[in-house]
Amino acid sequence: MSTIRIVLPQHLRTLAHVGREVELQVEGPVTQRAILDTLEAQYPMLRGTIRAQGTLERRAFVRFFACEQDLSHEPPDAPLPDEVVAGKEPFMVVGAMAGGTDAHQPADG
Amino acid sequence: MSKVRVLVGTRKGAFILTSDEKRQEWDISGPHFAGWEIYHLKGSPADPDRIYASQSTGWFGQLIQRSNDGAQTWEPAGNTFDYDGTPGTHQWYDGTQHPWEFKRVWHLEPSLTDANTVYAGAEDAALFRSTDAGQTWQELSGLRDVKSKLWQPGAGGMCLHTIILDPNDPKRIFVAISAAGAFRTDDGGETWRPINQGLKSPFELPDPTAEVGHCVHNLSMHPSRPDVLFMQKHWDVMRSDNAGEMWHEVSGNLPSDFGFPIQVHAHEPDTVYVVPIKSDSEHFPPDGKLRVYRSRTGGNEWEALTNGLPQSDCYVNVLRDAMAIDQLDSCGVYFGTTGGQVYASADSGDNWTAIMRDLPAVVSVEVQTLP
Numbered sequence: 089m090s091t092i093r094i095v096l097p098q099h100l101r102t103l104a105h106v107g108r109e110v111e112l113q114v115e116g117p118v119t120q121r122a123i124l125d126t127l128e129a130q131y132p133m134l135r136g137t138i139r140a141q142g143t144l145e146r147r148a149f150v151r152f153f154a155c156e157q158d159l160s161h162e163p164p165d166a167p168l169p170d171e172v173v174a175g176k177e178p179f180m181v182v183g184a185m186a187g188g189t190d191a192h193q194p195a196d197g
Numbered sequence: 198m199s200k201v202r203v204l205v206g207t208r209k210g211a212f213i214l215t216s217d218e219k220r221q222e223w224d225i226s227g228p229h230f231a232g233w234e235i236y237h238l239k240g241s242p243a244d245p246d247r248i249y250a251s252q253s254t255g256w257f258g259q260l261i262q263r264s265n266d267g268a269q270t271w272e273p274a275g276n277t278f279d280y281d282g283t284p285g286t287h288q289w290y291d292g293t294q295h296p297w298e299f300k301r302v303w304h305l306e307p308s309l310t311d312a313n314t315v316y317a318g319a320e321d322a323a324l325f326r327s328t329d330a331g332q333t334w335q336e337l338s339g340l341r342d343v344k345s346k347l348w349q350p351g352a353g354g355m356c357l358h359t360i361i362l363d364p365n366d367p368k369r370i371f372v373a374i375s376a377a378g379a380f381r382t383d384d385g386g387e388t389w390r391p392i393n394q395g396l397k398s399p400f401e402l403p404d405p406t407a408e409v410g411h412c413v414h415n416l417s418m419h420p421s422r423p424d425v426l427f428m429q430k431h432w433d434v435m436r437s438d439n440a441g442e443m444w445h446e447v448s449g450n451l452p453s454d455f456g457f458p459i460q461v462h463a464h465e466p467d468t469v470y471v472v473p474i475k476s477d478s479e480h481f482p483p484d485g486k487l488r489v490y491r492s493r494t495g496g497n498e499w500e501a502l503t504n505g506l507p508q509s510d511c512y513v514n515v516l517r518d519a520m521a522i523d524q525l526d527s528c529g530v531y532f533g534t535t536g537g538q539v540y541a542s543a544d545s546g547d548n549w550t551a552i553m554r555d556l557p558a559v560v561s562v563e564v565q566t567l568p
Contacts (some may be wrong), residue, residue, distance in 0.1 A: 099232055099257055105275065141277045149256045168306040183256040188461035 090114050093125055093178035099140070100181065104131040109178060116174045120152060121164040140182055153180040198374025201523050202267065202565045204248065205539055206235035210559035211250060212539075216552075218525050220543040223552050224346045229271065230262065232241035237518055238268075240565040249274075249331060251302040251317070254474050256481045259301050261317075261331045276329030277318065278302070278319055283339035287321065288349035297321045297341075304518060306360035310367070318357035321375040322348060324388065327409055337386035341373065344391070344409045351375030351412045351431070352477070358517055359413070364420045371441065376401070376412035379428065381441050392441030401431060416516040417459045419466035427469050427496070429517070430457040430560075434471055436496050447496020458520035462545060463528040467495035470522075470530060470546060472515040481512035489532070491546050505549030506540065513538070519559050524566035 094110045101108065112126045121144075128135045130181045135141065138150050144164075146152070151160045155177050171177035207385030229235075233252045240245040248461040250262040250271070251295040261274040284297030295444075308314035323341060325334040329381035348355060356375055363369035368385040371392075377465045378393040391409050395455045399405040401412055419425065428435040428444065433454050435444040448454035453473040462468035469492045475483045482488060487506045490499040513536035523529035530542045537556035 097252065097256075102231075103260070110315060133260075136276045138261065140258070147256070147258060 090118050090173050091175045092118060092126075092172065093175055094123065094127060095178045095182060097183045099183070100134060102138065103133055106131070111175075117165075118168050119185070120159070120162065120167050120168065120179075123168070124164075124177055125171040149184040149186065151182040151184050153182055199461045199525060200528060200567050201464045201525065202240070202567060203521070203539070203552075204240065204268070204508070204561075204563045205533055205553070206238050206250070206518075206561035207533075207537070207559050208234050211235040211238055211268075211441055212553065212556065214539070220525075220529055220541060220552075224394070225553060227242050229268070233260075233299075233336060235560065236301060237304050237561045237563070239307055239563050240267075240302070241304070241307040241312040241315075242309050243307070243549050244329060244476030245565050245567055247312040247410045249307060249315050251389040252304055253301045253393050255337050259299070260306075263300065263331050265443040275333050275426075276326070278317070278323075278325055278334050279336070279489040280323060280341075281336040282322075283352060285341070285345065287345055288347060290350060297323075299323075300354065302356045304360055304411060306362060309362050316360050316362075316370075316562040318360050318372065320356035320540045322355045322357040322377060323371075324357055324360065324372055324386065325566070333398070337382075339382070340380060340389045343380060343389050345377070345436045347407075347409050348374065348377035349410065361416055361418050361426075363418075365423050369423075369440075371418070373416050373428075375414065376410060376431075378409050378411040379426075379441055380418060380469060392437070392474065394442065395437070395446070396435065397428060397433070400433065414457045417461045417469070419461045422434045422466045425466065427459050427461060428445075429471055431455065433475060434459065447492070449492070449497035449499055449550040451490055451499050452488075452501075456515075457517040458515055458521050458532065460522050463522050463524045464526075465493065465545075467526075468545070469496060470519070470520065471499075472532065474514060480514045483567070485510050485512060486515065487511040487534070489530070489546055489549075502542075502549070504547060505542075505551075512536075516560055518561035518563075521562045521564040527562065531562050533562045535559065551563055 199218045210231045212227035236251045238250040246267040248264040262271045263274045275413040286294035289295035302317045304318035306316040317325040324337045359373035361371040413430045415558040424440045426437045434448045436447045460470045486508045490503040515532035520532040533539045533557040539553040541552045
């Protein structure tokens with residue numbers, strides 16, 4: 089069992105009624121999938137907001153950072169850095185700078 | 198004394214305005230869900246304290262929120278909208294086929310009789326129903342059996358934006374989709390058929406009278422006369438006297454028959470409101486004058502309502518779900534603009550006041566009349 093620190097973006101903190109950082113007890117190998125499965129089990133209102141419903145793929149405008157690296161494109165079952173596993177560094181869920189709009193969603197509809 | 202509660206959805210949150218039956222002074226709460234797009238909020242006719250809200254962003258997707266205490270507190274409901282079976286494809290902007298993909302909920306329509314039953318109109322266009330207060334959603338997929346390969350996105354996306362429940366027949370539902378047209382079920386949503394006869398779209402469709410493909414912007418009905426429907430199409434204001442079997446144009450003397458919302462007066466079934474917009478390429482009022490037009494004759498003869506509305510240099514738009522009618526004896530009319538104003542009239546549109554301004558762009562306005 090590893091104690092993992094997760095930093096959520098402001099909108100998701102509000103939705104889950106949590107502060108900037110959440111601590112999770114993650115069983116087994118610490119991967120993106122394991123962290124997000126645990127997070128969504130503990131805070132079901134976050135389902136669909138970080139990963140798409142059904143496919144569980146990362147939403148296009150969500151990024152995963154840790155240890156000053158962009159891990160967004162790493163496989164979901166790849167091990168995360170030791171510092172994250174040891175709880176020294178947080179796993180950060182970030183809204184992408186380019187996000188918030190939809191190329192096919194003009195203002196008027 | 199009766200009161201009204203106005204539910205305003207904007208690009209960056211929701212606002213709740215309440216007033217007594219005079220509708221002169223307003224209490225404002227919000228922003229609720231600050232920073233999120235609130236496409237629509239609507240209260241249950243069966244329990245006015247039950248309110249549903251559609252909350253989304255490009256970052257974090259779609260959420261449904263539910264209030265059980267008249268918008269004082271909210272709780273997330275279910276946000277799994279799975280298309281039934283293999284979703285298939287529809288026409289894309291370039292004419293090719295494109296897979297169906299859920300993007301957001303445009304419109305929520307609570308049941309007239311059961312607070313736990315609510316319908317959701319989605320983009321890509323589909324109708325979902327929940328019978329457990331929004332916890333789980335099931336698609337009424339028979340709708341997409343109606344030539345949906347020919348449906349295509351309008352400028353705002355391929356959205357099911359209008360849901361009208363027939364007060365006399367619980368199995369009859371009307372919906373409208375941009376750009377597919379209007380549809381009706383008479384068996385509670387199992388099977389559907391297009392109701393687009395009489396529509397003409399020479400600038401949008403190669404076959405101007407096609408069975409499906411029309412860009413219907415909004416429908417409205419008076420509950421005392423559910424077979425009479427009014428439609429704001431992309432171009433043209435239309436009327437049907439037989440539940441959509443046939444439509445005829447009632448644009449009459451409007452300065453432009455392009456627009457988005459259409460509403461019917463609470464007590465006068467032949468009094469109809471539209472907001473003319475200059476064109477599909479210039480989404481603002483003609484001549485920079487924000488004018489609501491009212492017909493007291495069920496269409497064709499329209500009068501401009503301007504008292505209290507800006508009559509120069511006004512270039513806002515009024516979106517399809519951004520107009521509403523209250524049920525008070527002196528009927529109130531409300532609308533919001535993309536410039537962030539919410540205007541209200543407590544006298545059927547004769548006089549208008551901005552009851553809120555400088556909001557983010559207003560996407561939707563609904564009103565509840567409370568005892």
